[in-house]
Amino acid sequence: MNLQTFNPQQETTDEIAKDVRHTLQSIGEDPDREGLLRTPARVGEAFQYLTKGYNEDPDAILRSALFEEDYRQMVIVKDIEFYSLCEHHLLPFFGKAHVAYIPNGKITGLSKIARIVDVYARRLQVQERMTTQIKECIERTLQPLGVIVVIEAQHLCMQMRGVGKLNSFTTTSDFTGAFNRQETRNEFLNLIKK
Template structure:
């Protein structure tokens, strides 16, 4: 059992309860009915009668990341790796998120690497961390930094590299309506930030087997 250093995280984990002030389901359903009317439809027509209830349920699932702590997810178990200290890359972690500006989907893939310094976690934990942050209202930039931040904080590796490629439905469906354009963001810490060769190695490995 390794003790995880208890310094404050640079990234949000649990939201401040007072700020979220979660409403009751009836209140949420009323809000959905209002949005249906705003869209121009009639919330009382048959096909839409159950929609507010379904939307409320879907929101709890799609935004379930507020109830989970990524640091806790990473901190629970470390694996025995008998001296392995080279790059660990988890590539093509598919995710769905929602942009915090329009609350429409962001669909993409994350590539996450770190250079262990004694602590290694199960690979599924990395994917879980991406998933938790994705299940919150996001900007791609913030999400990229949050993933690298929490891994750096909890595992204290020699470096973390995160790259996210995503399509923003708010760009595809509204405004400038640019379909198929992908936004790329990256975040590097430690050796990845300081050593261009490590960055190149990361990008080469990410690109290596992609599509």
């Protein structure tokens, strides 16, 4: 956890801590035993960090590094590591996002693509919606000739509960514009495999 750039709100920490203390009691634990004393506050801080994407504006992040450029080839950012929480169980799902777009006069900083993946991941999510939100954000801000987003992830809510095979990956994709052509999609899929 990068605490240097993150300031949890004390008021929110206290609110969550109260609930966590109650949860600990509900499962038959003693929240006053030594190992658990600071746990409610820690969970309060951790949850604010893990959901900090609600307070960030992904469109603004892309617009903050927008450049006019007459480049019309595929721009690919692959293997963007992310960590998110499934909204059904509040358990982690994590993996890699691969993003490509074909500019139509405007490009953005490559690191900004990774940033917006992080912003959407730091909210309660389902993998399918996160995939589409990243695609739509790039569409809205860059108005490119096409965008594709592929996400491969492992879901602890499946693995820990014994649903499905251990280490199985869920892959989602969403695309638009030029990527409706199978040939363009294949070019991208070949490039992310390497």
